[in-house]
Amino acid sequence: MPWRLVFVLVLQTIVCSAEVHSGNVSSLSLGWPQPRCVCFGASSAEINSLNEERRLKGSSRRLRYVESTTTPLREYDPVTGVAIWDMFVPDYVCLSAERIGIRGHWSCSLAKLELLFPPKGSAPVRKNTVMLAEGIPPCVVYHFGYMGNSDVAQEVLTRTACEVHLFDPSEAKMPAALKRNYFPSRVRFHKFRLRGETQPVESAFNSYSLLDIMALLNHTFVDWLIIDRQEGSDEWNIMNSLSNWSFPFAELSVALEVKPEVIPGIFRIFRSVEDRGFRLFSKETLVAGNRDPGAATFPSVFSFIHLGAFRSPLGRLPITVQHYGGIKKLIDVRKSALEASQPKGVICFLSRRERLSQLMNALQRLYAHFLSLYPHYPVMIFHEDFMNEEKQALFDLFPRISLRFHRVDWKFPEHFDRSTLPAAVSCPPKTSVGYRHMCRFHAMEVHTILSREWEWHWRLDDDSYLLGDIGYDVFRFMEENKMLYGFAGTAYEDENCIEGFYDAVNSFLTKHPEIPVGFYKAWPRNTIVYNNFELSHRSVFESQVYQSFFDHVDRTGRIFTHRWGDAPIKTVGVSLAVPASKVHRFSDIGYIHRPFLSQSPGPLPATGGDPVAKLFIKRLPFLERDIRYKQLREGLKNMFKSVHGVSRLRIP
DSSP states (O other): OOHHHHHHHHHHHHHHHHHHHHGGGGGGGOOOOOOOEEEOSHHHHHHHHHHHHHTTOOOOEEEEEEOOOOOOSSSEEEEEEGGGGGOOOOOOOOOEEETTTTTEEESHHHHHHOOOOOOTTSOOOOOOOTTOOTTTSSOEEEEEETTTOHHHHHHHHHHOEEEEEEEEETTOOOEEEEEHHHGGGGGGEEEEEEEOOOOOOOTTTTOHHHHHHHHHHHEEEEEEEEHHHTTOHHHHHHHHHHSSOSSSSEEEEEOOOOOOOGHHHHHHHHHHHEEEEEEEEEEEEEETTTTTTSSOOEEEEEEEHHHHHHHHHHTTTIIIIISSHHHHHHHHHHHHHHHOOOOEEEEEEEEGGGGGHHHEEEEEOOOOOOOOTOOOOEEEESSSOOHHHHHHHHHOOTTTTTTEEEEOOOOOTTOOOGGGOSSOSSSSOOOOHHHHHHHHHIIIIIHHTTTTTTEEEEEOTTTTOOSSSSSSSSHHHHHHHTEEEEOEEEOOOOOGTTTTHHHHHHHHHHHHHHOOOTTTTOOOOTTEEEEEEEEEEEHHHHHEEEEEEEHHHHOOOOHHHHHHHHHHHHHHHHHHHHHHGGEEEEETOOOTTTTEEEEEEOOOOSSSSTTTGGGGOOOOOHHHHHHEEEEEEEEHHHHHHHSSOOOOOOOO
């Protein structure tokens, strides 16, 4: 048989099969009239229904039913060499289509967005006054599962005034190229997973539907939605959920891989995309790894454009008015529900006048990496001696932070005998009486004050700093995952600072045998939660167990006589009062508090595992690591000098 005839027959079979299952001829228009098709694998009822639909539309084309004992829909047919993806070909010619980034995606609308919304400093060709209202970004791009590839984001940010949001819980932080070259207000990094529906917290942290993510970020429309394959990919459930309502975006690029269980619904999903005004203008096969093409098809990236948005001179306006009015209501409903369930949280610092510059630095980083996205959480500043001038300086520098102030007056408890108070203690480096007052304040009193108005308390120190975007709402994270206590890291306490402390703990447990020991016995001795990054629920410190334990420790008077710190007190108190499964270590948050704790940003931790083992990771003390690094640096320089005769080696 001539090869041309074979080609025509195979092509005709592919097109007809697609017509039967999609029900729409225009979705696979090849640019020339098609003859009557002989289609395999469809029932006679399906054929008759489609023929009647075509007749009502005025089409003269008819489909013919033929009995077949073969299964027509398979991932890949090794006999004919036809894969299921061959049935889906681009049917729209986009003259402005271009590949964005070296490892990026095809886009049909970026050239138009560049004209409508040029970057700052360029004169716009047109101005959409509706979309450029105050507080509304001119255009928004979502990229899920970007896996460190910032090519698309860089080009979008360079050519347009769009706001770009990168989503990937497996990444530690925003790519360095974006952090260096672009304003933080135009590019954001989130540790969210995209799912078809918001999932229970037991399955994975931060797994949300598209509508919930848009509601969390206060968006009602996305100009370009990119869904790359990600760990635990859920692309078909995502597409299935999107097919159930009008799409709140103008362009879609999605990576899809055929799976046997989704084959029956593929045509329905693609048809629903087309029914909502989208056209496929690009399909790109991803050849990755050592996949066997005879066993399965390769993943492919499909790019769709909404014709109404593309043809409109104002880009988004026709969809805003005509297309997604219903979806906006859905997003508003989700947003209202999220606002109603908003955790009542507060961030607190303790500072004084001489440390004002450090406090300003800490607040600046807190706003850049968290509060700029979640500005509804207030900041309470406890202080000893702030005057109106210092308060006004902070209000002027941080107008978008809800600042509150509370003056603290150090007072000894009534049961403490002040005659036993030493001027100094053997615990370095802080031995002042004021520091010992601070330890007692953080161990209990601060929570008594904050619990009058808030349920969640996030403590930070004025000399502790966030090192990068957190990527999610830590308060909502704790509440949704049913956690009660969270911290960033652990440290080793000097034995001189906890002399007799564990004897007091054992005497408390002997005195109260009814109290369960929790995970106290599994926790390493002298290891403390370094609680200058601490997020806790008020119920922890209102519990009978914690209050009884603190009262026992407080009445020993050794907070003042031996400088027992708030960190060991809270570590033991929490281990007794809170189950290990409800304690979370924020191992993914970049955080530094010299000289004891330095933690680089990391990916979002997985659920499950040993609840105690996850709570601490052995690290070298920060100062010791610095000393060893300096020794290594000097050794490398000496070696270079001995070989080359000069010491020109530069090591940061």
